Amino acid sequence: MRLPPTHPLAAGAPAFFGDWAELRETYPDAIRSDGMSAWAFLPLTAGGRTAGMCILAYDRPHRFTADERASLTALGGLIAQAFERARLYDIKHQFAQSLQSSLLPRTLPGIPGLEVVARYLPATPGMDIGGDFYDLIRLEETVAAAVIGDVQGHDVTAAALMGQVRTAIHAHATAGANPGEVLAHTNRLLTELAPDRFTSCLYISIDLARGMACVASAGHPPALLRRPGEPARMVASAPGLLLGVDPHTEYVTAQVALPPGSVLALYTDGLIEIPGHDIGEAIGDLAAGFAPSPRRPLTDLAESMIGPVAAVEHRADDIAVLLLRTTQP
Structure with missing residues (x-):
């Protein structure tokens, strides 16, 4: 917006007026409506951008000394820098969130015999961005792969790396590698x-045809499984090293029966981590409360799982949940 030449901001430099007469000399059209008698106009300029102006007004005439003018000018600069840092942080945070959301699957493939629901909950505004991801990959007519993970870090790099991890997993999975090989x-x-x-x-x-699942883990919290007529339990799997630690790591796989009506829950640690609480106990508590029923939609189950965490005012980590139920194909 182009400012009129008589606007204080147009000057682009601090201005000090010790009384009303002095102000009228510079701005003859000025209107006095606040009852003040002296003013300091401090443009908030940083990085070549002027975000606004800080105006300090006095209720009586005031003589601005050279030291006072220097101090107020420095104050305006500090305020402008604070605004600029906040603006740049917001831009960076919004970019990271947009990047991460764009790298998550927009839709999941429909697979006969498998009901699937996914939920992603970002960290609250003002917190850092995370690298949680999930995916469902159709491998054959009756074979699919469910994936969930969490990239270390809370920045744009983590979000970008998350996209590379998803792409790599997808490529190796569709090439015919087994779960351990995909992770390796x-x-x-x-x-x-x-x-x-x-x-x-x-x-x-x-x-789905065999009613079996093959599991491999790279340091991720275990999935939960609820089979018909049985209580929920954690899916046992050898906890291999995190991806990116040792290039020679091998990942052991485990088999688990998955009859029709079974429900699997995959999640990231943001769902269970509470400062000062043991993560093993938190997973046990999650398993104890995991009670899907054949008549309960997975969407309702997903909302009930993330609902308590979503209500938390400040979440420092994002959350991903992937629920799968086997049905008759």
């Missing part, structure tokens, strides 16, 4: 791409 191949790639960043990941291949 992705691990070797990560040690080359980002040797200072680690990623937890849980990969589960689901064979």
Whole structure:
């Protein structure tokens, strides 16, 4: 916006007026409506941008000394720098959130015999961005892979690396690698791409025709499983090293029966981590409260799982949840 030449901001420099007469000399059209008698106009300029103006008004005439003018000018500069830092932080945060959201799947493939619901909950505004991700990959007519993970760090780099991890996992999975091999191949790639960043990941291949699942984990919290007529339990799997630690790491797989009506819950640590609480106990509490029923939609189950965390005013980590229920294909 172009300012009129008579506007204080147009001068682009601090201005000090010790009384009303002095102000009228510079701005003859000025209107006195606040009852003040002396003013300091401090343009808030930083990085070549003027964000506004700070006006200090006095209720009686005031003589601005040279030291006072210098101090007030410095104060205006500090305020402008604070505004500029806040603006740049907001831009960076919004960019990171947009980047992360764009890298998550917009839709999940429809697979006969498998009901799927995913939820992603970002950290609250003002907190750092995370690197949580999830995916569902169709491998064959009755075979699919469920993936969930968390890239270390809370910045744009973490969000970008998350996209690379998802792409690598997808490529190796569709090439026919088993769960352990998918993690091993992705691990070797990560040690080359980002040797200072680690990623937890849980990969589960689901064979609907056989009613079996094959699980491999890279340091990720265990999935929960509720089979018909049984209480919920944690899916046992050998906890391999995080991706990106050792390029020679091998990942052991485990088999688990998955009859029709079984419900799997994959989640990231933001759902269970509470400062000062044992994570093992938190996972146990989550399993104890995991009670899906055949008549309850997975959407309702997902909302009930993230609802208590979503109500927290300040969340320092994002959350991803992926729920799967096997049905008759």
